[in-house]
Amino acid sequence: MSANCDIEFTLNGVKRQLSVPAGMSTLEMLRERLGLRGTKYACGEGECGACTILVDGLTLNSCLMFAVDCDGRELQTVEGVAASEVGARLRDAFVANGAVQCGFCTPGLMVQASHVIEHNPGAGAAEIRRGIEGNLCRCTGYKKIIEAIQAAEQKNG
Amino acid sequence: MGDIGSSLIGKRIPKLDAPDKASGKTRYIHDLEAPGALHAKILRSTEVHARIVWIDTAAAKRLPGVHAVITAADVPWQRPIGVAKDHLPLKTDRVRSLRDEVAAVAADTEEIAEEALKLIKVHYEPLPVLTTTDEALAPGAPQLHEGHANNVAMTFDYAQGDVAQGEAQSDVVIEDVFRLHYVTHCCMGVSGVIAEFDPGGSLLLYSNTQVPFLHKREFAEMLGIDPGRIRIIQPPIGGGFGSKLDVYPFEPIAIFLARITGRPVKLLFTREEEFLASPTRQPVVLKLRSGCKKDGTLTFRTVETVHDNGAYTSWGATTPFVMMQTVSSLYRVPHCKYHTAAVYTNNPYAGSFRGYGNLQATFAVEAHMDKLAEAVGMDLLAFRLKNAQEPGEVTPQGMHFKTCGFKQCLTTAAERSDFVAKQAANRARWRDANPVKRGIGIASMLHVGGGAKIYPSDGCGTILKVDDFAHVTLITGASEIGQGSETVLAQLVCEELGLPLSAVSVVNNDTDITPWDVGVHASRTTFIAGNSAIGAARKAKAKILAAAAAKAGVPVETLSLSQGFVFSENKKLFELGKFLRGLHFSDRAELVMTTFYYEPPSKHQDKQFKGDVSAAYAWATQACEVEVDTLTGIVRLLKVTGAHDVGRVLNRLGIEGQIEGGMVMGMGYALTENLVVENCTVKNPNFRDYKLVTAPEMPEMDISFIETMDGEGPQGAKGVGEAPAICMAAAIANAIYNATGTRIYALPFTPENVYRALHGAAQAPAWGKAA
């Protein structure tokens, strides 16, 4: 087993201190060590986006990020995003627009959508599609997800 | 009906479970903790086909943190599982495919369990491998299962009329061979289970099965316990699509480990395992011969298929039930003959998958509709309209189309997509210099929309209670698999009881509580569970109104429920909650609780596969527009125009979501998804090379609903869960032909396959041996 390292970071606004093995992924740390189960595993290889989180304001696949690399950084998971103003808008829009079916992809999409909205306010449908190209959804066919993100964006204006 | 006030039917009703899901709060099986649980991993065969000579688990057992290492020898009481009971969860003396389960470990952590797997030694003696159905059917081929001398797992034969006579009457006869490929469900939530025994030996299983009541019986038999001692709880599921209709080895294995260790056992797949060891939609070689008269009347159809069953029999082998319906009854064909052999090979085995054989059958049938029309010089739409079924028809196979919006589907999709004009314009550009071509194609489908009587009962039970605060708890046997059934059921109950959606809770995931249901399959839940819920709600309503009539001293016919009140004509009589409390706290205390069991008026098919298996049938036509880059073979799907006979729209938001999702899934089947199996080995067990459609590839989708108001359906609705995926590949194939003049008979239409077809190069093998 790998060496343990002490790390300190901010998670959804709260300071955390933890000792993690050097080879552990951030996804595993969040789910298994911190009990935050909103962030999902669906591939572990960066292909599906179910594990998307925000790190220092940018989205990453937490399954590809070494937990040790969280040291000194600011993380937000779907639990944090859902509690934010943008997150609440997005949640309402996802619900009202039928963007959720089985819901397994939804946490990752909520985080990615919040990033798209914050970084590219006024993004059109084409940009939104590109913005979520790293998030697979098997149920919805994406149309309602894109509509939901657009609706959340417009509420902002 | 909601007598006074507005109806919820047809509105855009958000799913009840969506807010939790969008907040990351929903607990899927992966997210559940059973205190003290061990983590299980399965050792799978490294040989395609071999005799197991010995297994040495000693070193694995010695690893600290390991609680149990089991092989078939440890569970002599295990029993064969699957549709044909040809499959032991843990293999005894022989493995027949690479996914085969040889041993299993329960340990303190997943890492330890994985380490332990590496310490298990298995000595195999390789046996000859059957990589294709051709090899399996060849004389002298090794036999994969006792009692199946020629490796044929199952056969299906159906006939109506006399195809020889039909052929004699034909002016045009065509024959082609179609090749369909492997795909798999790719549910975003990987498979998982938690098994736990109490000290008395009763089993509690957290499972994502789509058929909990059937599972209960199967596990009880295997464990030798009373089924009453098995409780199955279904946590929210990360996608189903038919993948969870059978018992697969991992569930019994987790149960064995839980029983042996006396601890809860949690077993989760990795994504790679999900690709390697979950069921598939199997390869089919389909030979279709059809004919018509000069005036466009269809005369006959003969179908012979060989299904690659894989190493064991699951539901995939039985897809002919559905395929033959499309062959015999989508269009009017007097003479029909159908034959399928499902053949054992050493490949991954075939399960049920949304559409259940219908994608494959429709792909072939609709290609021939185009070809026959062209051969007799008829317009593609007119040819179809001439042969399309109509309401009231009873087909030679015994299906009775009490409602049928097929012709409206055809004309609606054609008009909205400008099909006829675009077809002609595209053909006119076949020879121009631009290497990027446009095409439009059309295809239609017929699918069961009112359940399917596959088991002795196709019913569903409901328990309903209305509490002292007029809050309704709807307890239904029908599971929610993400398709939104619980919202629709709540809506139907509200409609009867005149309550807002917020007044209903749905309980649907615990076999100790919920009444019997056959399971979530065959697009049946809205229809069957819907009728069941309505039945229970109507009983509750009758009870409430009778009491109200007695109390108010008015005739019951004048009363209704609406807006949370008992109305008399147009006047509010009682506030419902208050009235119910009065009923309860009186000297003749009474609670409002009802039950209802709905059994659809469909019939089991007879031995000749004839009979009206469903209480209603769904229809759809889809027109697909594509752009084909002839220099790369890349096909882009630009637009889908779908017209769906759904009976009636209950929840517009939900039904649109089902159809859009299905369209994109059907698009993936046609254009991007391909489980590459070479020498019985899955070559692309990951999302990098197994390509699901992503957001930028999504086509424009235009959906129309044809409301035929089915007399038997709940509020007139029919099931639609599978319909939207079914005609996509067929319509896209026809569109590629319209764009390029080249007809491609083998799926998938990945760039290289299309390029090869366009440029006359040999088709790369869709599956089976490398070239």
Add this chain to the structure above:
Amino acid sequence: MHAIERYVRPGSLEEAAEILRAGNVTVLAGGTDLMPQTHAGRVKFQSVLMNVRRVPELRGIEEHGGVVRIGALVTITELRESALVRERLNVLWQACDHFASDQIRNAATLGGNVCNASPAGDTLVPLLALEARTVLASKPNGSLETRRIPLDKFFSGPGRTLKKPSELLAAIEVPLPPQGFVGEFYKHGTRPGLDISAISIAVGAQLKGKVLNEVRIAFGAVAPTPIRAPRAEAVLEGREADAATLEAAAQAALGEIHPISDVRASDWYRRELVRNMLKRVISHVGQL
């Protein structure tokens, strides 16, 4: 997984080079290659895992005296959002736009893409066409030294480069192409991004009227390393992109590639794509 005995986070290039000199180090940048590769057991961890994210010298995109220096830690997102890259190194910008997904682009570094040395690496192809060079830093004798290797000499095989284990990739240097230099990047696939290239092509040239000068052509995923195609370039040099010239260039290119068959494409199909798409890309460039 092999045991990581020590995890280190140097704060300067000096420090990082010092750690490398001691040996047995796995360098971690964005981790988007390292995590899946180690997880699947294709790559083994050395005993020291060195996270270089805090080395300030590895950051930044700057232009000095006609050379753009891109720090090894610059992410694909940063490249995609850089006006300098978009305006002056547009072929590279296009490749970044077609790179994976937003989440990957936010993590993936240019240095990681170069050091991973995949034949299909998307930035490598335009960088070859831009005649970029690598800047390698090490501390062989107690003081920091750098050496430069032109990118077309840097790759020695799939996943292999001339970088020594004791060296860190500090930056990529790209000479600014002449005014009027235009280029196009093509990545074969059905998706705009999230796709590993079955083949990729970068073509750059300076246009004088319709005549192509300074023609540079590079390919990905058609040989053990990304490659330049000098013979095809020679065919086009000083010519107009008419049909005969295009065909001659394509034929020359076919003699320069060595594609293989894998689950993504057959060698035959890769050749067909190179022929058809090279012609298409050059004719686009010729019209820019």
